[in-house]
Amino acid sequence: MLTLLGLHNGPEQAWTGDDDFAVSLAESAQEMEALLRSQHEQGRSARMTAGFCWRWSSPRQDAGGREQSLVPDVRIGDWARPWNVKGERSVGDAPPSELWATAPGGFGQVGCVYTAQGFEYDWNGVILGPDLVYRGGKLVTRREESHDPALKPSTVTDEEAAGLIRNTYKVLLTRGMAGTLIYSVDAETQAFLSRLLR
Secondary structure (H helix, E strand, O other), X not given: OOOOOOXXXXXOOOOOOOOOOEEXXXXXXXXXXXXXXXXXXXXXXXEEEEOOOOOOOOOEEOOOOOEEEOOOOEEEOOEEEOEOOOOXXXXXXXXXXHHOOOOHHHHHOEEOHHHHOOOOEEEEEEEEOOOEEXXXXXXXEOHHXXXXXXXXXXXXXXXXXHHHHHHHHHHHHOOEEEEEEXXXXXXXXXXXXXXXXX
């Protein structure tokens, strides 16, 4: 799986197939979610994740100051979903962060690397954000597109940031046990993936 995007310290390689694991390209975030929902409704565990390329708002609060609902920060065209809950308490039907990968209410949110790390589920959806794109014949990282607080220029060098972005996708792409769906928000990268996943 990691050879697909060159995340194993080598060149990208086309997916040659695996009898025990499926990898395919979704044409949109809507299609990815629909395919994952189908698996979820059949009793399989399924979650959608993304690179940390969108802001992560605090939940909306009611007049009494209680957390009411999550903000749909992950926006791609007219599709929008919230990140998973940040903290240890549920927000509406959304479970606390440590239960996002396992509780039924976790399906409706997008997980980030910090939440997904250490968990596995049957079907995995990964949205490649604009921080990892195909340019000039190779995948390159774009630090300026990341919202990850761990990548502040005062904290890590450009080289370290590039490694952390690649590691984020390494983690996200290896959560699925039966299969992984991939979608890139970048048209050139999506076209590149379509060649790798014929």
